[in-house]
Amino acid sequence: MFENIFNNVSKKHPLVHCVTNYVTVNDCANILLAAGAAPIMADDIGEVKEITAICNALALNIGTLNERTINSMFAAGKEAVRLGHPVILDPVGAGASALRTDTALRLMNEINFTVIRGNISEIKTISKGTGTTRGVDADVSDAVTEANLNEAVRFVKEISRQKNAVIAVTGAIDIVADSDKAYIIRNGHPMMSRITGTGCMLNALIAAYCGANTENTLDAVAASVAAMGICGEIAYEKTVGENGGTGTFRIRLIDAMSNLDAETFWKRIKVEIR
Amino acid sequence: MFENIFNNVSKKHPLVHCVTNYVTVNDCANILLAAGAAPIMADDIGEVKEITAICNALALNIGTLNERTINSMFAAGKEAVRLGHPVILDPVGAGASALRTDTALRLMNEINFTVIRGNISEIKTISKGTGTTRGVDADVSDAVTEANLNEAVRFVKEISRQKNAVIAVTGAIDIVADSDKAYIIRNGHPMMSRITGTGCMLNALIAAYCGANTENTLDAVAASVAAMGICGEIAYEKTVGENGGTGTFRIRLIDAMSNLDAETFWKRIKVEIR
Amino acid sequence: MFENIFNNVSKKHPLVHCVTNYVTVNDCANILLAAGAAPIMADDIGEVKEITAICNALALNIGTLNERTINSMFAAGKEAVRLGHPVILDPVGAGASALRTDTALRLMNEINFTVIRGNISEIKTISKGTGTTRGVDADVSDAVTEANLNEAVRFVKEISRQKNAVIAVTGAIDIVADSDKAYIIRNGHPMMSRITGTGCMLNALIAAYCGANTENTLDAVAASVAAMGICGEIAYEKTVGENGGTGTFRIRLIDAMSNLDAETFWKRIKVEIR
Numbered sequence: 001m002f003e004n005i006f007n008n009v010s011k012k013h014p015l016v017h018c019v020t021n022y023v024t025v026n027d028c029a030n031i032l033l034a035a036g037a038a039p040i041m042a043d044d045i046g047e048v049k050e051i052t053a054i055c056n057a058l059a060l061n062i063g064t065l066n067e068r069t070i071n072s073m074f075a076a077g078k079e080a081v082r083l084g085h086p087v088i089l090d091p092v093g094a095g096a097s098a099l100r101t102d103t104a105l106r107l108m109n110e111i112n113f114t115v116i117r118g119n120i121s122e123i124k125t126i127s128k129g130t131g132t133t134r135g136v137d138a139d140v141s142d143a144v145t146e147a148n149l150n151e152a153v154r155f156v157k158e159i160s161r162q163k164n165a166v167i168a169v170t171g172a173i174d175i176v177a178d179s180d181k182a183y184i185i186r187n188g189h190p191m192m193s194r195i196t197g198t199g200c201m202l203n204a205l206i207a208a209y210c211g212a213n214t215e216n217t218l219d220a221v222a223a224s225v226a227a228m229g230i231c232g233e234i235a236y237e238k239t240v241g242e243n244g245g246t247g248t249f250r251i252r253l254i255d256a257m258s259n260l261d262a263e264t265f266w267k268r269i270k271v272e273i274r
Numbered sequence: 275m276f277e278n279i280f281n282n283v284s285k286k287h288p289l290v291h292c293v294t295n296y297v298t299v300n301d302c303a304n305i306l307l308a309a310g311a312a313p314i315m316a317d318d319i320g321e322v323k324e325i326t327a328i329c330n331a332l333a334l335n336i337g338t339l340n341e342r343t344i345n346s347m348f349a350a351g352k353e354a355v356r357l358g359h360p361v362i363l364d365p366v367g368a369g370a371s372a373l374r375t376d377t378a379l380r381l382m383n384e385i386n387f388t389v390i391r392g393n394i395s396e397i398k399t400i401s402k403g404t405g406t407t408r409g410v411d412a413d414v415s416d417a418v419t420e421a422n423l424n425e426a427v428r429f430v431k432e433i434s435r436q437k438n439a440v441i442a443v444t445g446a447i448d449i450v451a452d453s454d455k456a457y458i459i460r461n462g463h464p465m466m467s468r469i470t471g472t473g474c475m476l477n478a479l480i481a482a483y484c485g486a487n488t489e490n491t492l493d494a495v496a497a498s499v500a501a502m503g504i505c506g507e508i509a510y511e512k513t514v515g516e517n518g519g520t521g522t523f524r525i526r527l528i529d530a531m532s533n534l535d536a537e538t539f540w541k542r543i544k545v546e547i548r
Numbered sequence: 549m550f551e552n553i554f555n556n557v558s559k560k561h562p563l564v565h566c567v568t569n570y571v572t573v574n575d576c577a578n579i580l581l582a583a584g585a586a587p588i589m590a591d592d593i594g595e596v597k598e599i600t601a602i603c604n605a606l607a608l609n610i611g612t613l614n615e616r617t618i619n620s621m622f623a624a625g626k627e628a629v630r631l632g633h634p635v636i637l638d639p640v641g642a643g644a645s646a647l648r649t650d651t652a653l654r655l656m657n658e659i660n661f662t663v664i665r666g667n668i669s670e671i672k673t674i675s676k677g678t679g680t681t682r683g684v685d686a687d688v689s690d691a692v693t694e695a696n697l698n699e700a701v702r703f704v705k706e707i708s709r710q711k712n713a714v715i716a717v718t719g720a721i722d723i724v725a726d727s728d729k730a731y732i733i734r735n736g737h738p739m740m741s742r743i744t745g746t747g748c749m750l751n752a753l754i755a756a757y758c759g760a761n762t763e764n765t766l767d768a769v770a771a772s773v774a775a776m777g778i779c780g781e782i783a784y785e786k787t788v789g790e791n792g793g794t795g796t797f798r799i800r801l802i803d804a805m806s807n808l809d810a811e812t813f814w815k816r817i818k819v820e821i822r
Contacts, residue, residue, distance in 0.1 A: 196303035247528030254795030470577035521802030
């Protein structure tokens with residue numbers, strides 16, 4: 001299903017412009033390189049349009065937003081849309097402060113994002129214009145479970161219709177949907193939430209997959225979410241085998257991405273359509 | 275002695291707001307997650323008060339201070355004090371430039387810190403208003419040794435009285451004191467000074483321990499200093515076992531924190547009261 | 549040839565002031581510590597002159613330049629020149645945007661750099677005032693190969709003459725030259741380009757080597773380039789031995805630097821003079 005999509009990333013070697021937070025920016029650069037893509041981080045208003053123009057996709061992440069970089073996000077985002085590049089939004093911590101919620105809403109008003117990725121609380125916040133989070137983590141009461149999955153899928157499709165964007169809600173169960181079709185992805189491991197940056201890395205990776213597969217955004221997003229989850233599983237297995245902890249896990253996650261081949265991807269992917 | 279204090283961190287899962295430097299910010303986030311706490315990094319003046327309000331503790335670190343983030347530190351710090359949250363200061367490089375020394379002094383004048391943590395040169399600088407450092411490292415002539423330990427303890431207690439804060443002076447021998455009581459902690463390993471960020475990570479960890487143990491700050495700080503030292507020892511042992519170097523050590527340090535249990539903590543802690 | 553140069557770094561323990569990008573800043577700090585040097589990162593205009601004054605060398609890197617830090621680079625650079633400190637420029641992504649190209653050119657006009665290090669596309673850009681890159685990577689058509697090596701050496705010597713600086717062009721084959729003499733260095737491994745930051749780390753390392761060997765800049769630069777390449781080879785061997793990937797490689801690179809001794813350096817170095 002996703003094999004060409006997976007192969008296109010290393011084949012096309014997409015260049016991804018990231019305007020992202022300074023907490024996990026190194027991890028974002030390294031996961032892109034591991035996946036066969038290439039990063040460029042640039043956030044000055046004086047160059048973001050030019051930088052985006054030479055790239056294949058743009059990833060915006062409001063994890064450590066400030067007035068200066070918010071302006072750059074608008075400029076880069078509008079230019080990427082004008083050029084027809086995929087533009088991905090990670091509304092990190094939307095709901096945790098008015099600045100984050102408002103910035104995410106304003107970005108979505110002015111930029112037609114190709115993909116919006118967040119945890120369930122962040123996506124609820126941007127749909128309602130208000131919400132609760134636990135800092136940058138999802139509120140427990142919001143969690144997507146097998147029990148509320150159909151309801152969650154309907155909700156994600158509806159947000160996709162509203163925002164005219166593919167929506168990726170990631171958590172224990174991942175949902176990737178447009179207004180018609182949802183992929184449910186059950187890859188991943190809970191240890192992914194015990195390191196910082198798995199969401200940010202995924203956001204960058206989504207941009208790479210979309211940049212290498214511009215004709216098929218929904219599948220590209222689903223494949224990248226699955227790839228990240230599969231690497232989380234492999235990293236966990238390696239970590240346990242080495243009696244490691246979360247430090248080791250983070251390294252093995254990037255290892256797994258750099259070693260991931262189509263066969264492993266295909267063998268491990270757990271995806272369902274609803 | 276510190277067992278409940280240790281257990282409270284993973285039980286209460288405190289959320290720690292960090293306004294910190296961009297050099298070691300990823301390590302700070304990962305050490306917090308490894309310890310069972312959760313990080314949120316936010317430094318824009320437009321959101322720091324709100325972000326601090328949803329957190330359990332605030333860690334300020336002037337490692338790469340600038341005009342914009344200094345203002346945010348004041349705003350966040352005052353709000354945290356108003357809300358009764360623990361507020362921790364790491365005056366990185368105080369003594370290395372007038373900006374650092376003055377900012378540390380101004381912060382201490384306007385914010386009643388719960389804890390101030392630094393190397394001995396930084397703490398001397400903030401006590402006298404002037405000092406010498408070797409960049410962000412302690413001046414060798416300042417070092418706390420067994421020979422001058424009693425004198426150092428008296429000095430640290432006196433600073434604590436002056437600043438109305440628990441003081442943590444870390445180095446080969448660590449001293450954690452209020453005006454009455456000092457813990458001398460002899461955990462740790464010299465390799466901790468061969469990677470960047472052990473001080474910054476400890477500052478974030480102190481905030482987590484204080485956020486989970488608001489009724490007993492002195493013990494919380496001492497326990498967090500011991501925990502960091504113990505993880506340094508474990509990391510060193512693993513690194514030697516693997517013929518690794520400082521890169522491996524950094525990863526094993528975070529591993530050790532994520533795997534640290536009360537039994538190991540209790541067995542390894544080397545603490546004395548003076 | 550370079551043995552004293554190598555030994556001087558750990559013996560003199562040079563303090564390196566870095567005004568650098570937030571993507572790889574942690575790696576830069578850790579590689580300096582691994583090599584026996586010490587880092588201080590400071591980029592506020594209010595302190596950069598003072599910070600540079602207490603250091604042995606200054607490394608400027610425009611990887612995530614912005615208006616604020618550009619001003620700080622000029623202030624720090626001029627002060628370092630005034631004090632006779634080695635000043636190194638890494639014109640990251642020169643050619644990728646007008647801001648990067650112009651900033652690199654303006655910095656070179658106003659500051660007499662001791663060393664300029666870049667990939668071949670960046671160095672071509674700063675020599676001609678215009679150029680093409682693939683983001684922050686060299687354009688494939690520019691690559692230095694055995695076939696065009698003599699021509700490349702002549703070009704690098706000419707740039708050195710023009711800029712009155714030692715020039716280090718790094719890639720599959722590295723060239724380090726002043727106007728008279730070029731070292732060709734064939735250490736390193738292609739995996740170094742599959743992680744972010746090897747160029748930035750090298751830039752910081754060059755500063756450390758120059759700071760510890762002020763009387764012999766050309767040899768200091770060549771030795772640091774060789775040391776980085778050797779560590780890349782060792783890291784690759786370890787990574788393969790562990791079935792690791794690019795995450796592991798990055799850690800083993802810092803390990804290798806922290807464990808590198810003169811004997812290994814001497815045994816592995818592949819250097820030629822042209």
